[in-house]
Every structure is written in C-alpha cells, then in structure tokens.
Amino acid sequence: MFVDKINLTLLSGSGGSGSISFSSKSSKTSPNGASGGNGGSIILKTRKDLFDFSHIYSKSIFKAENGGDASKNLQSGKNAGDLVIEVPLGTSIFDDEGLISVLLHENEELLLLEGGKGGAGNKDLKSKRNPNPGIAEQGQRRFKKEVRLDLSLITDIAILGLPNSGKSTLIKKITNSNAKTDSYPFTTISPNLGVLESLNSKYTICDLPGLIKGAATGVGLGKSILKHLMNTKVLIFLLDPSNTELNIDEQIKLLEDEIFAYEKKLRQLPVLKVINKSDLSNKPNGMINISALEGLGIDKLLEKIDELNISSLKALNKSYLRTDLNKNEFTIENTTQNYWEVFGHEVDRITNLIGNEIDVFNEISYRFENSDISAELKLLGVNNGSTIKLGKFEFIYE
Ligand SMILES: Nc1nc2c(ncn2[C@@H]2O[C@H](COP(=O)(O)OP(=O)(O)OP(=O)(O)O)[C@@H](O)[C@H]2O)c(=O)[nH]1
Ligand SMILES: [Mg+2]
Structure with a gap:
C-alpha cells in the first residue's frame, strides 16, 4: 500500500531530576548534587530509498526515552538517546499552525521535538545569591506534538x-x-x-x-x-x-x-x-x-x-523551516479581574524545583522577575496586588 499522508503523535523524553547533596570534607559544606540527564528528542531524517510512509504506517505514536535522574555526590543522570524517524525525500511536516518544514535533501535532519532538559543539581544552582542551595530542578517535562506528514514525490x-x-x-x-x-x-x-x-x-x-x-x-x-x-x-x-x-x-x-x-x-x-x-x-x-x-x-x-x-532544471518546492520551533512558550489568561494565570513550558522552567522551601521560593521569585512572563505581564498592565498563578504556585504581584 502506498501511504503518502500520515498523522503522528510525538512525545519527547522528559529530563531526569537533579539531586541535592553536600560534600563536607572540611568544616564547610558545599553543594555537590549533579544534574539529571536530558530526555530524548525526536528527529526526522530523510532516507533516499524510501518512497512513502508505509514503514511507519502501523505506528502512530512515537515516544522517546526519559533522561535518568542524578544520584547524590556528582553522579549525573544518563542522557537518553534521540528517536530518529526516517522519512522519504519530499516530506512536508505540518502542525495545527501550518507548515513546519519541507525536507528535500538526502540525510537531511529536522529536530522536530526537543527532549526535556535534565534538571540542574544543587551544585549547578550555586550562585552569589545562594552559595549553598538546598534545592534542585526536577527534569523538564516531556513535550508533545501532533504532526501530519505529507509526501510530494521527488521525480524528474x-x-x-x-x-x-x-x-x-x-x-x-x-x-x-x-x-x-x-x-x-x-x-x-x-x-x-x-x-x-x-x-x-x-x-x-x-x-x-x-x-x-x-x-x-x-x-x-x-x-x-x-x-x-x-x-x-x-x-x-x-x-x-x-x-x-x-x-x-x-x-x-x-x-x-x-x-x-x-x-x-x-x-x-x-x-x-x-x-x-x-x-x-x-x-x-x-x-x-x-x-x-x-x-x-x-x-x-x-x-x-x-x-x-x-x-x-529546478522543481518548484524549496526547502523550508519555520523558525519558532522548540521555543519555551507560555500563555497568559486574565481569568477574572486582578487574577492572572500563566500556562506553558516557561512556567515549568521557572517553578520546576524541589528542596528547601525558602530556597525554592527565593529561586522562583528570582527566575520569575527575570523572565519573559514578567515582562509580558508588565506590558499587559497588571496592577500591584493582583494574584499571579504560575503552575501550582500563587503569589501577589508587586
Ligand atoms: N491501441 C493502444 N492502446 C493503448 C496504448 N496505450 C495504452 N493503451 C490502452 O489503453 C488502456 C489504458 O491504459 P493504461 O496504461 O492503463 O492507462 P492509464 O492512463 O494509466 O489509465 P488510468 O490509470 O486509469 O488513468 C489499456 O487498455 C491499454 O492497453 C497505445 O499506445 N495504443
Ligand atoms: Mg494508470
């Protein structure tokens, strides 16, 4: 059977969590919790001897592996391998927003869905603000994407x-x-x-x-x-x-x-x-x-x-790549007056922390203040005293 159109559900791997641990060789303790491994990404790669999608027709969900969690004392989590889906030359990829890319060349690769990043351990979260953090990032959650592949055969x-x-x-x-x-x-x-x-x-x-x-x-x-x-x-x-x-x-x-x-x-x-x-x-x-x-x-x-x-001679189609792929997105909803709820991966990046409560709160406040979300809320004219909901955290804007 010749299959020149196919819908796929893609799930990248989530990142492993960072760890919280301290070395205490001298009288001073210092953070030595390592980072979690990155989750697997999903990559499309063209192969010259494929002429349709019948090789992936029976499988509509592709899921990459998760990154490993870090262990204590500098032991990082393992990065997961990427999941490569082979497609014929002439494949166009669409999502609900339209065309993402047209792949026309041999062995061309498209990073379609990034794996979740491994979370930083407390060693990497050390800063002037917090030289001895009792916190670590959880791994970034997996990304999900529904895509449609459509083939236009490459022929002379x-x-x-x-x-x-x-x-x-x-x-x-x-x-x-x-x-x-x-x-x-x-x-x-x-x-x-x-x-x-x-x-x-x-x-x-x-x-x-x-x-x-x-x-x-x-x-x-x-x-x-x-x-x-x-x-x-x-x-x-x-x-x-x-x-x-x-x-x-x-x-x-x-x-x-x-x-x-x-x-x-x-x-x-x-x-x-x-x-x-x-x-x-x-x-x-x-x-x-x-x-x-x-x-x-x-x-x-x-x-x-x-x-x-x-x-x-040249065919009409040109290689194409939409540039806004894999960015950290967020959406802001002003549900009732003075109540603003923010969703999306950027929220996870800011709030994805575990450990000592005060350290977690301080780190989230710092990340929020320096984020695109905060800049956008300012542009939207959020009043002081409004409630902001970031994932499971709620706080008063001032
Ligand atoms: N006499 C004659 N008959 C032909 C010639 N070429 C094709 N035919 C006949 O025309 C009919 C249709 O041929 P196909 O090659 O199947 O036509 P097609 O254009 O591929 O048809 P579709 O796939 O249905 O669009 C068959 O009965 C063929 O034998 C020709 O040069 N001379
Ligand atoms: Mg025919």
Missing part, C-alpha cells in the same frame, strides 16, 4: 493525462516499473515510480492517477495527484486521440486549467505534449506521436527529454 518527470490515456502503459514501456494497466479508467490509484535510462542520462519518472475536471478542487483523486507536481521538473501531458468525450485540444486545456487552479507556479514547468495510441490513428498534429503499447515513437520522446537538460 511526471506523466499527466486523463484516465485511460495510457500513462501506466508508457511507464511500463520505458522504465523498470511494473505498473498495472487496464482498459477501464482509474486503474492507477497511487503513483508508480520508475527509472528511465536514455543514451545520455537517467531520470526518475512517475505515472500518476488520471486527472479529471475539478481535480484542483478535490474531484477524483484530485489534490492527492497534483501535490506530486510540486517536486517534479518536467511534465508529460499524455493525450489520447481515442477519447470520445474530449479532443486533444480540450484535453490539454483541462490539464492546464487543473494544474493552474491548484498552483499558479506550476505553469512554469516545461511540458512535453505527447499523443499516445498513434497506432490507432495517425493524423499530422505537430506534437510528439507515440504508441506506448507498440513502442512506436519512443526514441523520439527520449530525444526530446534529453534536449530539456533536466539536471539543470
């Missing part, structure tokens, strides 16, 4: 045409593909890939399901066909003179209208207009005439493909 040439025009017969004739062909429309329901070898070059080529009127708005297999054109460099319009409903010009117009309605930029791709089934009728028409079934005109077609110098 895509064969487009109405149902039954002979697209699969052509790819079978000119490549190693074993595409299914038949005399009824919509024989092909997912792309077939093949490698075409001409005298000069090698090309990857794909045979797509038949396109019909309204495809750009989702009729037939519509958009799931057209999306594959974003990563191809040349189009072959395969035209069928035996089509009783639309003549050659009408077929060209339908194909042009649909790809243009899907994405205006697709008009920039070079198009080879090829008339198939010329064994049935052979009227002069100024286009490339072939018979995919009987192998007529194939040499001429390969010559025309070579002339396009495809290796110098």
Whole structure:
C-alpha cells in the first residue's frame, strides 16, 4: 500500500531530576548534587530509498526515552538517546499552525521535538545569591506534538493525462516499473515510480492517477495527484486521440486549467505534449506521436527529454523551516479581574524545583522577575496586588 499522508503523535523524553547533596570534607559544606540527564528528542531524517510512509504506517505514536535522574555526590543522570524517524525525500511536516518544514535533501535532519532538559543539581544552582542551595530542578517535562506528514514525490518527470490515456502503459514501456494497466479508467490509484535510462542520462519518472475536471478542487483523486507536481521538473501531458468525450485540444486545456487552479507556479514547468495510441490513428498534429503499447515513437520522446537538460532544471518546492520551533512558550489568561494565570513550558522552567522551601521560593521569585512572563505581564498592565498563578504556585504581584 502506498501511504503518502500520515498523522503522528510525538512525545519527547522528559529530563531526569537533579539531586541535592553536600560534600563536607572540611568544616564547610558545599553543594555537590549533579544534574539529571536530558530526555530524548525526536528527529526526522530523510532516507533516499524510501518512497512513502508505509514503514511507519502501523505506528502512530512515537515516544522517546526519559533522561535518568542524578544520584547524590556528582553522579549525573544518563542522557537518553534521540528517536530518529526516517522519512522519504519530499516530506512536508505540518502542525495545527501550518507548515513546519519541507525536507528535500538526502540525510537531511529536522529536530522536530526537543527532549526535556535534565534538571540542574544543587551544585549547578550555586550562585552569589545562594552559595549553598538546598534545592534542585526536577527534569523538564516531556513535550508533545501532533504532526501530519505529507509526501510530494521527488521525480524528474511526471506523466499527466486523463484516465485511460495510457500513462501506466508508457511507464511500463520505458522504465523498470511494473505498473498495472487496464482498459477501464482509474486503474492507477497511487503513483508508480520508475527509472528511465536514455543514451545520455537517467531520470526518475512517475505515472500518476488520471486527472479529471475539478481535480484542483478535490474531484477524483484530485489534490492527492497534483501535490506530486510540486517536486517534479518536467511534465508529460499524455493525450489520447481515442477519447470520445474530449479532443486533444480540450484535453490539454483541462490539464492546464487543473494544474493552474491548484498552483499558479506550476505553469512554469516545461511540458512535453505527447499523443499516445498513434497506432490507432495517425493524423499530422505537430506534437510528439507515440504508441506506448507498440513502442512506436519512443526514441523520439527520449530525444526530446534529453534536449530539456533536466539536471539543470529546478522543481518548484524549496526547502523550508519555520523558525519558532522548540521555543519555551507560555500563555497568559486574565481569568477574572486582578487574577492572572500563566500556562506553558516557561512556567515549568521557572517553578520546576524541589528542596528547601525558602530556597525554592527565593529561586522562583528570582527566575520569575527575570523572565519573559514578567515582562509580558508588565506590558499587559497588571496592577500591584493582583494574584499571579504560575503552575501550582500563587503569589501577589508587586
Ligand atoms: N491501441 C493502444 N492502446 C493503448 C496504448 N496505450 C495504452 N493503451 C490502452 O489503453 C488502456 C489504458 O491504459 P493504461 O496504461 O492503463 O492507462 P492509464 O492512463 O494509466 O489509465 P488510468 O490509470 O486509469 O488513468 C489499456 O487498455 C491499454 O492497453 C497505445 O499506445 N495504443
Ligand atoms: Mg494508470
């Protein structure tokens, strides 16, 4: 089964907790609690010999391991390994806010979800403010993300045409593909890939399901066909003179209208207009005439493909990466007058402490005062005397 769309739930690993301990070699004690290990991150990595998501289709939840807790006396927790999910070239990644990234290159890596950081032990929390802290950070909680992966195949040439025009017969004739062909429309329901070898070059080529009127708005297999054109460099319009409903010009117009309605930029791709089934009728028409079934005109077609110098051409899609990934986020809600509640990972960073109560309170106050949350609350005009709720902590703003 060809799977070119998949939804995944990703859970990174949480960080291990730091420890609280003291060495007391001399009369002075000093903090020596070590840090927890980092939780595993989730990374997407492209692999050249993958052509869809069927290898991960049966698994929709990916969970990285947690970092280890620190032990006392300088013994750090173990960092967890990252979880790498392999995907084909041409994978786009979306979340509810839209496109996150498009991966087009071999062995390209995307750090999609960072693991929770290991918590600092009291050794690393030592400061001028508190030279002997009785506190440690708990590990940062795991992050969760729902993503959709969508594949647009990376190929040199895509064969487009109405149902039954002979697209699969052509790819079978000119490549190693074993595409299914038949005399009824919509024989092909997912792309077939093949490698075409001409005298000069090698090309990857794909045979797509038949396109019909309204495809750009989702009729037939519509958009799931057209999306594959974003990563191809040349189009072959395969035209069928035996089509009783639309003549050659009408077929060209339908194909042009649909790809243009899907994405205006697709008009920039070079198009080879090829008339198939010329064994049935052979009227002069100024286009490339072939018979995919009987192998007529194939040499001429390969010559025309070579002339396009495809290796110098570019597909429309570009690599893309949204830059706001993995930031420490927070949201502020003004639930009732003078009551402000703050949620999110930035809150955890500030409040994620265990140990001596007074030290914990002082450290949270310090972190809060120096945080983006505090700056944002100021901008929002929070009045002195208001209550601020940060996770499980509540305090009066002044
Ligand atoms: N006479 C003749 N018949 C052809 C030729 N090429 C394909 N056919 C026939 O046309 C019919 C459709 O061929 P396919 O290759 O399955 O067509 P397709 O464009 O892939 O069709 P869909 O996948 O349904 O869109 C089959 O019966 C083929 O044998 C040709 O050059 N000459
Ligand atoms: Mg077909």
